[in-house]
Amino acid sequence: MLSLSRLAYTALLTLLSPWAKKRMAREKVNEFSERQRAGHLSPFEKPVIWAHCASMGEVLAAEPLLKALQERHPTKQLVVTTMTATGAAQVRQRLPEARHYLIPLDLPWNTQRFVKTLKPLVGIIFETEIWPNLIHSCHQAGVPLIIANGRLSPKAFTAYKKIRPLMADALKKITYLAAKSDEDAERFIALGFPKGRVEVTGSIKYDLQLPSDFQQQLAALKEKLTIGERPVWIAASTHEGEDAPLLAAHQQVLAQQPNALLILVPRHPQRFDAVAKLIEDKGLSLARRSLEEPINATTQVYLGDTLGEMLLLYALADLAFVAGSLEPIGGHNLLEPAAVGVPVITGPHLQNFSEVADILRQADSLKEVKRAEELPLLLEQLWADKMVCQVMTNAALAVVEANKGAMNKQLTLVESLLP
Template sequence: MLQTIYRGLTEIGGPAIRLYLARRRAAGKEDPARAPERLGRASADRPPGRLAWFHAASVGESLSVLILINRLLERYPDLTVLVTTGTVTSADLMARRLPDRAIHQYVPVDRMPYVRRFLDHWRPDLALWIESEIWPNLLCEIGRRRIPAALVNARMSAGSFRNWSRVPGFIRPLLRTFGLCLAQTETEADRLRRLGARDVRCVGNLKFSAEPLPADPAALAGLREAFGGRPSWLMASSHPGEEAVAAGVHAALRDRLPGLLTVIVPRHPQRGGEVSRLLEERGLGRALRSAGDLPGPGHEVYVADTVGELGLFFRLAPVVCVGGSLVPIGGHNPVEPAQLGCAVIHGPYMTNFSEVAAQLRADHAAVTVQDADGLAREVGRLLTDDAERSRLATAAAAVADRNRRVVDAVLDALVPTLAAAGVAPCP
């Protein structure tokens, strides 16, 4: 019943959907040159042979799946991969990082004519969806066409579980589109089973297996020279409210740490100007990377509002606060700084990475703070205590390293799904 209502609303909502997309384009949230893709019109030909379709909502999901894509293409040399995402930032990252034999397209809006147009063109042999994206029309059409499908690195938060539990007749058939669900944690696996998912297994978090974020050597050398050995720390993937916290931390520490350089990497680079204005109001000298600036002696804060360069700053800043964790977003990936030798700090909101945060906490491999005062205290402590900073970084790197084989477990679990799609390794 609810599925019928949803489909009907999306069917009559075509004009509203086009208006919505137009407004997103005006706000810089859609790529005008590729707008037809959102309506299911492909901008590339389907290659011959078997095609595996990965759907990843945004940046975090798409980055986490790169290691799996690379390994699949190595193991199955006749396979091509299609990756869909829904954001401009993720599309830009995929353009830079996808390997040969992999194609990126924007996911079509979940309206049946767009969905069918997309699937008619691409004819995927299997569908691998990442984490927690539930698009009813897309999933129903995958099921109707009997495309083998798996939910990989699946997440099901407590809040989402409560909400979906209220509509069991709606969520159960959608989850049963997936013949296999590979959950990040046993808790999430249990929630998926209770909602009706089939063949649910816990294999760990694929983000542990991701390769360390890359960094352009020339850019790294230039930034290292510009940093000039100044004490520095990084607010990584920040959200509104966290930049003000970072500014307050800087103000609290600059007299104690002469030459202190605070680096802010906004989660959404288009907010660079907004962040710069906030810092100006606080009287802090700042440089903006999108303007081509490097931090100089007169700059106290460096705003790195560019796409795909976070790996640079993890290599430059010895102390990192994980963004999205000081405000109720749910936190971003602490494995990324851990892999690159950083001392990791995060706030109280880490529901998106609860299992990772728990492992780091159990090994005394990260510092949890509750507020701005706690963050200022810990950043100051770690920038002045070399031994503790090194111990924390080493412990975090060890947690990341011992979980790197998650991708092998995922690949092994996917073998029957790949076989059902007619995908087999070369003899």
């Protein structure tokens, strides 16, 4: 039976569904994408462990936990859903034995169809994906759910407070919350999550695992690209509004270091062509990763317009600027460049990674700028002082190592829900 809050939510989402479907169409994965958004799946021969990761960042964070589940439960089928095409690409690359589907639009007839076919033994929802009808359909079918690496930024908390009855109705149907911090746990509880079902486990993002052949992949890529000894910096996971000031900063860098190279990686694939045109309009020499164009002595910008290669691209650089932080996006994962030994720089908007940023600051392993115009001077200073860069790198690696362990705690919680 629909609660009043969920009835109102469903009615509103039904009215908005043409717009929602149009937005979702931009995240097309294959010819079955539209059917998947309606909850249509292929049947399964094995019992299913289901995990939902919104996008690329969540898949990368979830990878250690999901691989551990695959290894420890070989008779089960891992099914991973994502909201985005970038997340789908990461699932295919990093979890090839898993089956991937796009998450259905959160309407009762879609979610009931999805859960009825999936029949999961357990559902693992990563970070902040609260879909009331999907959660209710799982609850009706007796599927235990856990929010893993539970994260609720101050901005998201403020928004969810406005619809607290709807959130409370959904959250009380979730079996466990594995929160990444005390602050996140308190926000979930304030929205109505039962306090007795909350465990603060730390962030699973510290348990990021590099592929066993990562160094071989990196060496092969360096040899293929012939970057040489030139100064290289990367601006990764950029959003609209960030590319132009970052390219302007690179032009200032080039005035001092004519052989400098910027690796520019837009966050969303639908922006790749637009960013390539922007680079050319700025008069900068461009090579595109997707076209396997070589980097030569005159290349000034290398566009990382592929999916699933972020860690490799980070490792190519001397210095890493993590975007989504110049505009009020909330930042992206600061631990990825840290894990591959590259000094980390970020902008001022870090509400999605405030706890990680605080820990890195305390270890003196994070540099911050308020605007892109400050980057050229900072880059020059870091390139000139190898000792500072090494200290930053060592401190960041120590932070990553010291904060590992959340994965094992969350694995224990998930396994406690399996029959």
